[in-house]
Amino acid sequence: MGVEERRSMIVHAVLPLLVEHGPAVTTSQIARAAGIGEGTIFRAFKDKEELFDACTVEALRPDHVLDAIAEIPLDQPLEQRLTEAAEALGAHLERMSALMAALHPTGKGRRSPMKLGRRESLTAMREAVTELFTPDQAHLRLPADQLASLFLALLFSGRRLSLDDGLGAHEIIDVLLHGALGDT
Incomplete structure (x- = not known):
């Protein structure tokens, strides 16, 4: 899976978690929802803020x-x-x-x-x-x-x-x- 595909997959898995938990969502919850390891999140995004921005862009x-x-x-x-x-x-x-x-x-x-x-x-x-x-x-x-x-x-x-x-x-x-x- 390419970087952009992985990013997209993570964003789509995180959107419902953000609605439910807000910015308090944990990387453990994110990884579990996306079916990936926690380290994979940070290979796709530099930090949670960048991930949240990508989620916002997707929602808009x-x-x-x-x-x-x-x-x-x-x-x-x-x-x-x-x-x-x-x-x-x-x-x-x-x-x-x-x-x-x-x-x-x-x-x-x-x-x-x-x-x-x-x-x-x-x-x-x-x-x-x-x-x-x-x-x-x-x-x-x-x-x-x-x-x-x-x-x-x-x-x-x-x-x-x-x-x-x-x-x-x-x-x-x-x-x-x-x-x-x-x-x-």
Whole structure:
């Protein structure tokens, strides 16, 4: 196994441990989860900090959510496509949030090793969601890319606000597609 493959294997084994134990996870736990000796960890990473940074980068990567959105059939109704996208995006945000919360138990901010990739990540997500709107472009009031941006803004801000008033993805999608006014 090459160095990069070994690093990737270790990172994928460590992610759930970090969510469960935070930075207190031991090298013994890491080695056991990865099925390797403790010394192998330090042949792949110079220290735990470098390993945690690699885990953070992996958790922030949008690859999984982009793949999930790409698999959504475009022949489904738009509401169904957006619901599936919201579920995939929600799972992505949950994974990121769980890891970030585990790595920041004291409230002290750690540097993010991926700050420069945030814009590219959001752009890729917007482009993926734009594809979901495109089959209905002739019936849309705004261009597909603008609606994708609006959808992501509503979805992400709803999660960030953590409202407990029942406002979920379904309600956001309903208002986005049908407006705020009810039947008059």
